[in-house]
Amino acid sequence: MTALATELTHGRQLVNGELFDRLTDFCADEYGLERCVAERIMDEGLAFLDVMGRTGESLSPSKTVDPAWHTFMLHSPEYTDWCQSRYGRYIHHAPNSRYRDKAAIVDVVAKIRAAGYAVDESLWGIKANCNEPTCCGDGPCC
Template identity: 60%
Template sequence: MTIALEKPVKPRQGRDLVSPELFDRLVEFCADEYGLERCVAERVQSEAIAMCYVMGATEAGDEMAPSKQVDAGWHTFMLHTEEYAKWCKESFGYFLHHRPNSKIRTKALMTDVVGRIKAQGFEADERLWGTAAECNPPACCADGPCC
């Protein structure tokens, strides 16, 4: 017997893990600090929150790394220290530290990170990870307007 869902389940987004007010403040800061259009900052911030959640919930913080674009969102979240610390504690019980190592950003690692994010039920914007199949810089690789 096969059971079909009446409605497809929509993948989660990182933005769903924080209040709309906090998300808005993070996006405003990210856009201003990194010179991004708001629509791009929204995507960056949502991806960063999803990645942090997956890293913390699966205890894979030492095995995963953000893309250069997504790293801006993680920095933004961490700079809001009270909110970030509280979110980490509530989400997975400990503070998720950022151990930067930009030398390990390979396409293979970014593909693995995207796979881990998707495996946890999140939608992943592959354009921000450099793993999109048809990336046509700058129009769709996160540095064009409203990619």
């Protein structure tokens, strides 16, 4: 019996490459991030938004991933069109930081993973032994 390999999906696949690059560049500039870190944040943010859009649940991103949502919303024509075409509605951002405790974030990550997305746990604050600024790897681009 041969096991079939399942390729995990990435949030960046939800938008065209040109838009992903624009969002990434804006996120990097706006939040003072290295571009490679902004890419990871945008990738996670888009996967997060897709899970919310598909399930209709109100979820909270980690503080590290939240800038992706802000970045996309500030590109309002693209964000509005994306939400409407994919989900038939606008995904509103209603901040509530009390839902950012570890248990809630673990639940959000589990939902993203269950939807078939690769998850960068270091951006969600759930990876053990994470020490800034190494981001659980060999530097900011880990």
